[in-house]
Amino acid sequence: MDAKVESQIQKAKNLLTSGDVVAFPTETVYGIGANVFDISAIKKVFEVKKRPQENPLIAHISSPEMLTTLVTEVSPMNQILIDSFWPGPLSIVFPKRPEVPSIVTAGLDTIVVRFPAHPIAQALITECGFPLAAPSVNPSGKPSSTHQQHVIDYFQEKIFVIEGNFSDIGLESTVISTLDGTPTILRQGAITKEELEHVLGQEVMIAKHTEDAKTTSPGMKFKHYSPRAPIEVIPLSKTEEIDQTIRDKAFDHLSNGKKVGALVSQETRFSLPPQVVSFSLGPRNNFSTISARLYDGLHGFDLTDVDIILVESFPEEGLGATIMDRIQRAAQKH
Ligand code: TXA
Numbered sequence: 001m002d003a004k005v006e007s008q009i010q011k012a013k014n015l016l017t018s019g020d021v022v023a024f025p026t027e028t029v030y031g032i033g034a035n036v037f038d039i040s041a042i043k044k045v046f047e048v049k050k051r052p053q054e055n056p057l058i059a060h061i062s063s064p065e066m067l068t069t070l071v072t073e074v075s076p077m078n079q080i081l082i083d084s085f086w087p088g089p090l091s092i093v094f095p096k097r098p099e100v101p102s103i104v105t106a107g108l109d110t111i112v113v114r115f116p117a118h119p120i121a122q123a124l125i126t127e128c129g130f131p132l133a134a135p136s137v138n139p140s141g142k143p144s145s146t147h148q149q150h151v152i153d154y155f156q157e158k159i160f161v162i163e164g165n166f167s168d169i170g171l172e173s174t175v176i177s178t179l180d181g182t183p184t185i186l187r188q189g190a191i192t193k194e195e196l197e198h199v200l201g202q203e204v205m206i207a208k209h210t211e212d213a214k215t216t217s218p219g220m221k222f223k224h225y226s227p228r229a230p231i232e233v234i235p236l237s238k239t240e241e242i243d244q245t246i247r248d249k250a251f252d253h254l255s256n257g258k259k260v261g262a263l264v265s266q267e268t269r270f271s272l273p274p275q276v277v278s279f280s281l282g283p284r285n286n287f288s289t290i291s292a293r294l295y296d297g298l299h300g301f302d303l304t305d306v307d308i309i310l311v312e313s314f315p316e317e318g319l320g321a322t323i324m325d326r327i328q329r330a331a332q333k334h
């Protein structure tokens, strides 16, 4: 780590130790961290993000020992998940210790824990010596930040941010619960259903999220990832080429006097008329590049005056399923 980052970590540690909040990079998205055990610092996290109090936070650790300060038990199935995916983009539900303030978990008797792989995140948590509760850095409902500039665009100088440039993965961690014996994905993320099934040797369910889904991940019932302009998702079609469909849609909107944005593969981008404000997600079949660029694209359209954003669909296999989950949520109207 270079000297600039070292000194930013020291500054962040001082702020966190004295009860403030700090933004820092992880391999999924940037987090806004606070000491898990400091109730007034946790309150600041909810305030800054305008996050509903009933949406619990993920605790971030940098060693297996830290886990024992948060949870009462690690089941054999959770141990397999830890051994297979930590450090990394998997967040696991555990029974919580009573010492963890209930504001962190929104009153639940469970806590979600993640051990991030990013060296800056790890160094920061280790320096602090306490776990950091850290949701994504964005006003509630907006796309998560995958670069320090997104944090600055959202919050100006109000939040100190450690600079890590682009997050490698660009989508939030997968949240999984095995507590009732059936492994269930509460939030799709960077670790896929297929990868989880491979290590667990059994089928993994994906929770359906409804407005009153108390048993699943509380956060998923809230509006998410939405830029200012409405999104129109262009479905994959067997009979037509998707680039042709998007091109036709773009011409329709343009002829109605609209300013059109498009978040599309590089292949589709080539076929769009020049009046369209387009952002390339990279090659159509490269899901890791698409996921790394998705939020930068969504975020970028908030800095333009487009009236509508056309978004390409991708096959829902592996990481493609998570990409489509986020695109569909961004398109939801509330
Ligand atoms: O990749 C990530 O997970 C990022 C980075 C910063 O680590 N963090 C993140 O946090 O996405 P956040 O707060 O934006 O999302 C946390 C999700 C929400 O959907 C929340 O409802 C769910 O985890 N969650 C937290 N605690 C839970 C619990 N005890 N039971 C079920 N779901 C929980």
Ligand code: MG
Binding pocket: 135, 136, 144
């Ligand atoms: Mg979030």
